[in-house]
Amino acid sequence: xxxxxxxxxxxxxxxxxxxxxxxxxxxxxxxxxxxxxxxxxxxxxxxxxxxxxxxxxxxxxxxxxxxxxxxxxxxxxxxxxxxxxxxxxxxxxxxxxxxxxxxxxxxxxxxxxxxxxxxxxxxxxxxxxxxxxxxxxxxxxxxxxxxxxxxxxxxxxxxxxxxxxxxxxxxxxxxxxxxxxxxxxxxxxxxxxxxxxxxxxxxxxxxxxxxxxxxxxxxxxxxxxxxxxxxxxxxxxxxxxxxxxxxxxxxxxxxxxxxxxxxxxxxxxxxxxxxxxxxxxxxxxxxxxxxxxxxxxxxxxxxxxxxxxxxxxxxxxxxxxxxxxxxxxxxxxxxxxxxxxxxxxxxxxxxxxxxxxxxxxxxxxxxxxxxxxxxxxxxxxxxxxxxxxxxxxxxxxxxxxxxxxxxxxxxxxxxxxxxx
Amino acid sequence: xxxxxxxxxxxxxxxxxxxxxxxxxxxxxxxxxxxxxxxxxxxxxxxxxxxxxxxxxxxxxxxxxxxxxxxxxxxxxxxxxxxxxxxxxxxxxxxxxxxxxxxxxxxxxxxxxxxxxxxxxxxxxxxxxxxxxxxxxxxxxxxxxxxxxxxxxxxxxxxxxxxxxxxxxxxxxxxxxxxxxxxxxxxxxxxxxxxxxxxxxxxxxxxxxxxxxxxxxxxxxxxxxxxxxxxxxxxxxxxxxxxxxxxxxxxxxxxxxxxxxxxxxxxxxxxxxxxxxxxxxxxxxxxxxxxxxxxxxxxxxxxxxxxxxxxxxxxxxxxxxxxxxxxxxxxxxxxxxxxxxxxxxxxxxxxxxxxxxxxxxxxxxxxxxxxxxxxxxxxxxxxxxxxxxxxxxxxxxxxxxxxxxxxxxxxxxxxxxxxxxxxxxxxxxxxxxxxxxxxxxxx
Numbered sequence: 001x002x003x004x005x006x007x008x009x010x011x012x013x014x015x016x017x018x019x020x021x022x023x024x025x026x027x028x029x030x031x032x033x034x035x036x037x038x039x040x041x042x043x044x045x046x047x048x049x050x051x052x053x054x055x056x057x058x059x060x061x062x063x064x065x066x067x068x069x070x071x072x073x074x075x076x077x078x079x080x081x082x083x084x085x086x087x088x089x090x091x092x093x094x095x096x097x098x099x100x101x102x103x104x105x106x107x108x109x110x111x112x113x114x115x116x117x118x119x120x121x122x123x124x125x126x127x128x129x130x131x132x133x134x135x136x137x138x139x140x141x142x143x144x145x146x147x148x149x150x151x152x153x154x155x156x157x158x159x160x161x162x163x164x165x166x167x168x169x170x171x172x173x174x175x176x177x178x179x180x181x182x183x184x185x186x187x188x189x190x191x192x193x194x195x196x197x198x199x200x201x202x203x204x205x206x207x208x209x210x211x212x213x214x215x216x217x218x219x220x221x222x223x224x225x226x227x228x229x230x231x232x233x234x235x236x237x238x239x240x241x242x243x244x245x246x247x248x249x250x251x252x253x254x255x256x257x258x259x260x261x262x263x264x265x266x267x268x269x270x271x272x273x274x275x276x277x278x279x280x281x282x283x284x285x286x287x288x289x290x291x292x293x294x295x296x297x298x299x300x301x302x303x304x305x306x307x308x309x310x311x312x313x314x315x316x317x318x319x320x321x322x323x324x325x326x327x328x329x330x331x332x333x334x335x336x337x338x339x340x341x342x343x344x345x346x347x348x349x350x351x352x353x354x355x356x357x358x359x360x361x362x363x364x365x366x367x368x369x370x371x372x373x374x375x376x377x378x379x380x381x382x383x384x385x386x387x388x389x390x391x392x393x394x395x396x397x398x399x400x401x402x403x404x405x406x407x408x409x410x411x412x413x414x415x416x417x418x419x420x
Numbered sequence: 421x422x423x424x425x426x427x428x429x430x431x432x433x434x435x436x437x438x439x440x441x442x443x444x445x446x447x448x449x450x451x452x453x454x455x456x457x458x459x460x461x462x463x464x465x466x467x468x469x470x471x472x473x474x475x476x477x478x479x480x481x482x483x484x485x486x487x488x489x490x491x492x493x494x495x496x497x498x499x500x501x502x503x504x505x506x507x508x509x510x511x512x513x514x515x516x517x518x519x520x521x522x523x524x525x526x527x528x529x530x531x532x533x534x535x536x537x538x539x540x541x542x543x544x545x546x547x548x549x550x551x552x553x554x555x556x557x558x559x560x561x562x563x564x565x566x567x568x569x570x571x572x573x574x575x576x577x578x579x580x581x582x583x584x585x586x587x588x589x590x591x592x593x594x595x596x597x598x599x600x601x602x603x604x605x606x607x608x609x610x611x612x613x614x615x616x617x618x619x620x621x622x623x624x625x626x627x628x629x630x631x632x633x634x635x636x637x638x639x640x641x642x643x644x645x646x647x648x649x650x651x652x653x654x655x656x657x658x659x660x661x662x663x664x665x666x667x668x669x670x671x672x673x674x675x676x677x678x679x680x681x682x683x684x685x686x687x688x689x690x691x692x693x694x695x696x697x698x699x700x701x702x703x704x705x706x707x708x709x710x711x712x713x714x715x716x717x718x719x720x721x722x723x724x725x726x727x728x729x730x731x732x733x734x735x736x737x738x739x740x741x742x743x744x745x746x747x748x749x750x751x752x753x754x755x756x757x758x759x760x761x762x763x764x765x766x767x768x769x770x771x772x773x774x775x776x777x778x779x780x781x782x783x784x785x786x787x788x789x790x791x792x793x794x795x796x797x798x799x800x801x802x803x804x805x806x807x808x809x810x811x812x813x814x815x816x817x818x819x820x821x822x823x824x825x826x827x828x829x830x831x832x833x834x835x836x837x838x839x840x841x842x843x844x845x846x847x848x849x850x851x852x853x854x855x856x857x858x859x860x861x862x863x
Contacts, residue, residue, distance in 0.1 A: 227503070310628065329495055388495035390511075393629035400496060410499050 064208065065101055065161030066091040072157050084141040086127055088159055090134045095163075097132040099201060099352055102162045102417050104128065104275045105139070106215070109155050115215050117275050118157075130164065130198055130417060158215075162208075162274065164198040164417065165287070165351040168296025172286040173308045175396045191292070192282060199279055199287050200414040201353050202341040203258035203360055204270060206250045210236055212270050213248040223269055224248065225407055227261045232337045233409030234261045256340040258360045258412040264380045264404035267363045267413035276415030281366045281399070283416060284383045288312055288357075288396055290350030304350060310395040312349035312356050318391035326358030328391040333358075337409075338387055357394040360412035361386045368401040379403055386410040457797055460485030460509075460518035460527045462539055464493035467553055467580070468530030472497050474790060475528070476504040481794065483509045485518035485527075491629030513631050515539060519546040525797055526550060526576075533663070534639045534656045537562035537859050540577060540807075544569040545863070549576040549797050551790070555658045555666045556807065556814040558639075560822070561850035562859055563811035564838065569863040570807045576796040578803035579810035581670045582789035583762050588782030589671065592760055592767050595778070596675055601753025601769070607676050608716045608750040609668040614724035615660050617695040620649035638857040652697035654825075655851070659699030661719040662817035664747075667762050670813035672715060672749050675760065679812050680835040681707040681715070686823035692722040705820040717820065734764030737781040742768075822848045 070088040077083055086105060095101045105118040105128060118141065120129045127137030171191045213223050213236070228236040235251035236259075262270070271277055279287070289309050295302040306314050311325070318325045324333035325347040335343070342354040349356050361382045368379035379401045385394025388410050402411070459481055461472045468488070475481050486497045486509045494511040501509050510518075518524055519542060526549035529539045533555060540552045550570075556579050557563035570577040583589050596604070623643035626632045632644050639655045650656040657663065673679070688702035701722055707715040726746040733740055742748055742759045751758040760767040761782070769778035789805060796803040819840075823831050826845035833839075839846050853859055 230503070233503075386495065386499075388499045390491045390495065390629060393492045393627075395628050397627055398492065408499065409503050410496065 602755030
């Protein structure tokens with residue numbers, strides 16, 4: 001009898017061990033590709049900063065900007081109380097004032113709790129928001145209404161970065177009427193002015209979006225649909241995982257392709273998660289063509305040679321002389337479906353922004369405004385061309401009106417960050 | 421009258437052109453029950469794109485061609501097909517390319533009004549069955565030519581008057597024909613909406629990828645400017661009222677079991693908009709039918725408080741708010757009163773004491789209408805929304821517009837000659853065409 005008790009106990013222990021190993025294995029793989037670190041917060045009032053536990057990030061490989069040596073530690077300040085110091089190295093040579101980086105930090109106060117965006121207003125230092133130069137960065141987090149140190153003993157942080165382009169304030173030539181150009185009751189300014197803004201240089205990639213899904217998946221069943229499994233236009237797989245959790249992965253080789261099959265709400269969800277928003281149509285057009293002065297109205301030293309250009313690179317048709325300048329219809333450009341983001345960098349826009357003409361169309365913030373098709377109230381504007389369009393028409397006026405719940409293999413998104 | 425009888429009877433009413441149907445049928449591709457029906461879509465605006473996606477959902481259909489004069493429309497439509505069927509249709513800006521394809525069974529014509537007739541007639545001549553969107557024709561005469569073409573070439577021409585395929589519509593026809601409402605002497609249709617001004621702007625360069633000459637087609641070649649300014653010009657459109665009102669006219673004509681009126685009088689005009697439009701924004705029309713039945717048609721384009729049946733109701737078992745429903749039909753009988761809502765909305769009947777005595781829910785029926793057409797391609801039976809019935813319903817709208825163009829004059833109509841008693845008015849039964857896109861006299 002005793003023998004069977006022992007054998008049963010051993011078998012049970014083995015099963016428990018296997019389950020734990022599988023769970024831990026899943027937990028590790030589920031955050032692959034994320035710049036992540038955790039810190040154990042010392043109880044409030046503990047001024048012995050030497051005891052602070054410092055943890056470096058786990059992995060840096062991703063479409064996100066190359067960030068290494070991420071550390072977090074807690075410091076005690078004489079008058080301000082405790083603060084978390086976030087340090088890292090930004091290793092991107094082409095981060096410049098014209099093409100800066102956008103850095104956002106997300107955290108969760110407890111294991112398995114929901115991740116939250118660390119609001120930029122709660123941070124001090126040079127390591128968050130828009131960053132003009134690479135190198136070592138530091139930001140300081142003093143806590144805030146949404147995160148008081150008193151409430152938890154451990155936190156995890158993740159740092160991610162996106163390549164951006166700075167679009168200086170100033171006038172530009174707008175080529176379409178806002179809202180689809182159908183509402184003739186609106187006054188239309190042909191050379192409107194826009195304040196400075198920053199826009200992502202690349203369309204949101206599958207790796208970025210999958211990272212987002214994996215982070216929110218434990219708490220929210222949003223952002224993914226079965227159409228995304230289509231490898232030709234998307235390629236995100238949803239895996240059932242241990243203890244009811246799910247995990248998402250990208251079809252190998254498609255990591256840097258733009259995400260598609262996302263609704264307007266999905267795009268908003270991702271960008272909101274980053275602390276970004278979608279561009280307005282006017283911002284899309286200005287990025288596409290450049291302003292009247294490429295250095296903005298404040299300087300007016302660099303006039304735009306083609307302020308009314310048809311394509312981001314000028315007037316030359318996308319497939320002229322057998323040279324393909326963007327990913328449009330056909331296989332001659334090298335891609336039957338989507339192309340990795342930034343595959344035609346030679347033909348970027350005046351602000352060095354890629355794939356505005358082809359590859360995938362992009363959701364914008366603008367509503368479709370017309371009174372004729374009343375049924376289209378609530379529709380949103382899409383701008384830019386895509387891989388299914390004839391090359392000639394992936395131009396400045398390319399766009400469409402679509403239901404915000406549309407999930408299409410030709411529509412993706414990119415983010416905008418307002419300067420402040 | 422039962423619905424089957426109604427459909428059968430409707431099919432032989434009108435101009436008697438059916439007799440010509442056996443004259444010169446062109447051989448068409450044999451389409452067995454197991455074959456997929458091979459289609460091309462002509463015109464990929466809002467409605468054409470919608471029909472493309474509905475048809476792409478069907479496993480018994482292969483969409484072989486997508487055609488639009490605007491190349492910007494093609495890729496998007498192709499992706500709608502690819503994402504559903506994993507096939508890539510051929511894309512073209514010239515519809516003649518698909519008419520030349522002997523393997524094609526039919527085309528869907530969802531072009532602007534001024535291309536409906538010639539596109540349909542040429543397709544019939546090429547041996548293709550046709551699903552053509554409403555309104556059937558730009559002019560009265562074009563509708564006549566389309567009926568001739570369908571009959572002469574033995575083509576199944578279904579028109580996008582999809583309310584006819586809704587079961588609740590057929591039930592309403594049966595109900596009225598049973599006599600429950602008593603004698604019917606008045607029917608009213610409404611189509612009150614809110615549009616925006618659409619002035620024609622200054623001439624602009626034609627955008628990349630748009631074959632503007634082909635877009636203008638049979639009509640005058642206008643200087644290009646963006647927007648839907650053409651929507652209220654006789655040369656390109658029947659206007660915001662008739663384009664939508666034809667659904668109402670078609671339904672009410674079936675409910676009251678009438679074809680051509682004895683007389684028509686239009687009142688109204690361009691009363692609200694100041695955008696140089698030609699086609700009225702306010703149309704009050706009286707149709708006098710046989711047996712002392714008067715049909716009143718009230719349409720406006722500037723009444724925002726009266727709404728079309730909301731999308732949230734169209735596919736549910738919910739009745740609209742009738743007094744503020746812009747697409748309701750009212751049947752006034754001596755023993756009762758019926759509200760009927762098109763594109764879903766159902767119908768309800770009140771007795772002489774104002775008590776609700778009958779309620780039937782209804783839903784949209786585009787899929788049923790397409791199904792009927794596809795079945796007819798196989799069986800060679802006349803479709804539910806046959807071109808001849810659509811011609812009569814659209815003809816009522818044309819007659820109203822003709823009355824307006826003749827100075828809001830009352831017109832007596834002769835069904836036998838298909839003309840009015842007014843020489844001035846009869847000039848507006850047709851129009852001139854631009855070479856080479858001439859709607860032929862002899863089809």
